Amino acid sequence: MQRARRPAPSEPVKVLVVGVGHLGKQHARVYRELDGARLVAVVDTDLEKSKAVATNLDVPFSHELTPALLEGVHAASVVTPTPTHLQVASTLVEAGVSVLVEKPMTSTLAEARELLDVAREHGVTLQVGHIERFNPVVLAALPYIQDPVFIECDRIHPFSFRSVETSVVLDLMIHDIDIVLNLVSSPVANLDAVGTRVLSGTEDLANARITFENGCTAVFKSSRVAIQKSRKMRIFCPSSYTSLDYVAKTGMRISLKEGYDREKIDFKRMATLEESQGAYPLFTQYFNIEQLPISSEEPLRGELQAFLLAVRTAQEPVVTGEHGVQAIDIATRILDQIQQSQEAFLRRRHERR
Ligand SMILES: NC(=O)c1ccc[n+]([C@@H]2O[C@H](COP(=O)([O-])OP(=O)(O)OC[C@H]3O[C@@H](n4cnc5c(N)ncnc54)[C@H](O)[C@@H]3O)[C@@H](O)[C@H]2O)c1
CATH class of the missing domain: 3.30.360.10 (Dihydrodipicolinate Reductase; domain 2)
Structure with missing residues (x-):
């Protein structure tokens, strides 16, 4: 099993950004600006997008996560649409890459728990993108x-x-x-x-x-x-x-x-x-x-700096996978309540007719 890959003290944290749409291109920009990080490549299934961002930042690009691309990478931001978070993040974690997964951590509570378990098993850093912190x-x-x-x-x-x-x-x-x-x-x-x-x-x-x-x-x-x-x-x-x-x-x-x-x-x-x-x-x-x-200070800069530090030191990140799971747990309970109140509303309307 591939365990977490961490940089040597003299080495920069080598990072990837996966998904360079609206928010991902900002992650790529900030990593490019930060001391102590080296943006290795940007990845997006939409090759035109990854090429445009990569050209702007002068870094390599790819439309998929290949073993060759992951070689030597310590960390990655997952900034793809939420339904893809579990699959994309798990691929990275299983290769020993620490991940910053954008919020919401996943689409469902079961997926969030699964991602937390995979990250624990591989000993990687898992931070969730609750940027307001x-x-x-x-x-x-x-x-x-x-x-x-x-x-x-x-x-x-x-x-x-x-x-x-x-x-x-x-x-x-x-x-x-x-x-x-x-x-x-x-x-x-x-x-x-x-x-x-x-x-x-x-x-x-x-x-x-x-x-x-x-x-x-x-x-x-x-x-x-x-x-x-x-x-x-x-x-x-x-x-x-x-x-x-x-x-x-x-x-x-x-x-x-x-x-x-x-x-x-x-x-x-x-x-x-x-x-x-x-x-x-x-x-x-x-x-x-x-x-x-x-x-x-730009919040994203603070967030990515905190992630890089957690990756480097193996210390707990400010926003942990457990925090991500807790937030999804409450959000799911809110959604269940909304559904119940909608059903009650429809029932009452039907009864009135
Ligand atoms: N923290 C925040 O405040 C904040 C703000 C906006 C968005 N987000 C989160 O960021 C994520 C992305 O949102 P966005 O607005 O940037 O979306 P977006 O649609 O603009 O960008 C997503 C990009 O991911 C690419 N993509 C899709 N599947 C992929 C895959 N399997 N591998 C690689 N690339 C893939 C798409 O081609 C697209 O370029 C979402 O989870 C969203 O909730 C967080």
Whole structure:
């Protein structure tokens, strides 16, 4: 059995990018720019695409993964359509190549578990492309999030003709599911969801509400049939509120001032003052309001750097295969709930007729 191939300390990590469509060509560009990596080739079943990207980056190209191409390769990004992830990634893993598999890890939970097992068996690094973990907006907020009580996630996107083979839950909501699971770290106690198809053959709209055993609740709203893009997350903790806007690349945190004591506030008097002064100056007596400093680092760069480090050191990646499986598990439960609520809706409509 081929075990994981890792670079010698003096050697660059030799990488392939498999699938150089919309996102894969960005992976190839970033690897080409990163110190410590050598982009060995780009691979795409569409030879014209791989040739165009390869010519631009001045690297070899291929339309298939051959044993000769895999010789000496340490790592690869799998950026092919989701239904092909298991097959493409398994071919690489079985040759001892560590993989960064784009999100969602696979189309089904069974496939995700299978890929995790193959990766463990061969001892390779398996990272999943939950890129929001490397988003500077999220990274700026992380140090302040303690024991979240309520989280609201909006991910609204104009329609794209790509990725319609997967529902909006696996396509968009899964980004928020992964972030929330990482913030909450508690088993799911209850889950409810509704959703519908609009333009594609899979769900284009979905709303879900998850309650965790530790008492935190998260609400997810995802759509890919909007005119404008909106990606926001609001996180309420016992003494702070953090509001993140991924599109505007901003983050704001409001926290109770030290020594705040609800018992000592004369709310009646404050309500009278509010009439003449407005709420804001009164509000700031009790709360700190700060804009979070957001770095301009490209999330993909951070993600690929973390992958290269995990490949080189054999340490656990930031986003593991287990995280990928957990996110798909929750997404699958949301999809099951959506199906149940759709069936109940059709039943009721039929009964009314
Ligand atoms: N992390 C993110 O934010 C994010 C964003 C967009 C897409 N994605 C994921 O990335 C993956 C690709 O999405 P995309 O939008 O780039 O799709 P795309 O259709 O633009 O590109 C996919 C490419 O893979 C090629 N391909 C198909 N089967 C192949 C195979 N067996 N071997 C080699 N090449 C093959 C296609 O010819 C195409 O060029 C999907 O899983 C998607 O969910 C993730």
